[in-house]
Amino acid sequence: MRLDTGWLRDPATVRVMTALAEGGARAWFVGGCVRDGLLGREAGDIDIATDAEPRRVMAIAKDAGIRCVPTGEAHGTVTLVSGHRPFEVTTLRRDVETDGRRATVAYTGRLEEDAHRRDFTINALYAQRDGAVIDPTGEGEADLAARRLRFIGDPHDRIREDYLRILRFFRFHAWYADPEGGIDAAGLAASAEMADGLARLSRERVGAEMRKLLAAPDPAPAVAAMAQAGVLGRVLPGAEARLLPVLIAFEGGLAPDPMRRLAALDPMRRLAALGGEAPAERLRLSKAEGKRLDALREGMGSGAGPGELGYRHGVDLARDVLLLRGAAMGVPPAPEALDAAAEGAQAVFPVKARDLMPGLAGPELGAALARMERDWIASGFTLGAEDLLR
Incomplete structure (x- = not known):
C-alpha cells in the first residue's frame, strides 16, 4: 500500500519532516492519519514517530525555526507547530510496566517494538514521508482492507496495559469494521472477561469514548455487542440497547447526535435510580450536554404534545423527543407531528x-x-x- 493524501504534500507537513530528516532523525507518520488516509478519509491529527528523543527533537525544531511545545515530554511527546497546524512527534517506545491506566515506557530504536505496544493492527501502520506504508505487525494492511478490527497479539495483554481499550474496541468497531463481518470473537471475549477493570478509569476518559462511539454513523451493532459482553452495564448500569437501532433507522439524514442516542439507551429513565448517579455525572458531560440529555429524557416520558414540545424546547429538541418516542413505539413520527413542533417553536404567547x-x-x-x-x-x-x- 502507498499513502496518497493531501496533507502528505502540505507545506506544513513537508517542513516538519524535512527538518527531522536534516537533523539526522528518522521519522514516520503513524496511527490514525495513516489509517484514515488509506481509507480516503480526512485525517484529524497528524502524528509522527521518530527515533530521536524529545530533547533532540526540540533542538532540531529550534534550529529549523519551528515552534515546539513540550506537551508530553516525560512520555516522549513534543508538539511541533507548522503552518498553524500541530504535529505530535513521539519517540519510539516500548512498555516497561503498566497498571491498566498508564504505562512506564523506555525509548527504543525499533519500529517493531513501538508497533507492538499499540492497541489494534489497523492503528499500527506507519508511512514514510514519500507515502510508502510499513506494517510491522504484518497484519494491519490486510485487516484494514478487510475492514476487520483486531487487537495486536493477545487481547488480554493489550487490555491489561490500558482498560480504556475495552471501550476503544467497541468504538473502533463502529467506525472502521465491516458491520456484516461481525465483531472479533477473541476481542469480545477478553472485553467481557476483563470488564471489571473499567472501574479503574476516570469518568472523563469513559465519557469521551462513549461520545465518540455514539457519534459513529451507526453504533447500534457495537453497542449491542457491548451489552452482550456486560460492558454497557458497567459503564451505564440499567442502560438498554434495544431502541438504538430503531432510532438510527428513523434518523434518516440527520447528523449523528450522541446525546439523542444516549437518551435512547435509557427509555425508562432508570439510569440514575439503578446506578446511583445520573448519566451526566457518570460520563462527566458538560453542563450543556447534561441539560440537553435531561430535557430529552423528560420529554420522552412527558405528556406534552408536539406543539408544546416545540414551544417550550425549540424545534430541534422537539424533533429528537418525537424520534425517541417513535423508536419506543416502533413507529416513526408523523410528518404532521413534526410540522406541529415547528409551528410551536415559532409561536409567541400573546399575553404579558x-x-x-x-x-x-x-x-x-x-x-x-x-x-x-x-x-x-x-x-x-x-x-x-x-x-x-x-
Whole structure:
C-alpha cells in the first residue's frame, strides 16, 4: 500500500519532516492519519514517530525555526507547530510496566517494538514521508482492507496495559469494521472477561469514548455487542440497547447526535435510580450536554404534545423527543407531528404579566398566566390576547 493524501504534500507537513530528516532523525507518520488516509478519509491529527528523543527533537525544531511545545515530554511527546497546524512527534517506545491506566515506557530504536505496544493492527501502520506504508505487525494492511478490527497479539495483554481499550474496541468497531463481518470473537471475549477493570478509569476518559462511539454513523451493532459482553452495564448500569437501532433507522439524514442516542439507551429513565448517579455525572458531560440529555429524557416520558414540545424546547429538541418516542413505539413520527413542533417553536404567547395588572399580583398572577398559557397551547396557538383575557 502507498499513502496518497493531501496533507502528505502540505507545506506544513513537508517542513516538519524535512527538518527531522536534516537533523539526522528518522521519522514516520503513524496511527490514525495513516489509517484514515488509506481509507480516503480526512485525517484529524497528524502524528509522527521518530527515533530521536524529545530533547533532540526540540533542538532540531529550534534550529529549523519551528515552534515546539513540550506537551508530553516525560512520555516522549513534543508538539511541533507548522503552518498553524500541530504535529505530535513521539519517540519510539516500548512498555516497561503498566497498571491498566498508564504505562512506564523506555525509548527504543525499533519500529517493531513501538508497533507492538499499540492497541489494534489497523492503528499500527506507519508511512514514510514519500507515502510508502510499513506494517510491522504484518497484519494491519490486510485487516484494514478487510475492514476487520483486531487487537495486536493477545487481547488480554493489550487490555491489561490500558482498560480504556475495552471501550476503544467497541468504538473502533463502529467506525472502521465491516458491520456484516461481525465483531472479533477473541476481542469480545477478553472485553467481557476483563470488564471489571473499567472501574479503574476516570469518568472523563469513559465519557469521551462513549461520545465518540455514539457519534459513529451507526453504533447500534457495537453497542449491542457491548451489552452482550456486560460492558454497557458497567459503564451505564440499567442502560438498554434495544431502541438504538430503531432510532438510527428513523434518523434518516440527520447528523449523528450522541446525546439523542444516549437518551435512547435509557427509555425508562432508570439510569440514575439503578446506578446511583445520573448519566451526566457518570460520563462527566458538560453542563450543556447534561441539560440537553435531561430535557430529552423528560420529554420522552412527558405528556406534552408536539406543539408544546416545540414551544417550550425549540424545534430541534422537539424533533429528537418525537424520534425517541417513535423508536419506543416502533413507529416513526408523523410528518404532521413534526410540522406541529415547528409551528410551536415559532409561536409567541400573546399575553404579558402587565396585561393582568393591577388586578392580579404574586402567586395569583403566576397561576393565571400559567392557566392561560395552557389554554393557548391547547388551542393550537390560535387564541389571541383578547380571547384569553376575556
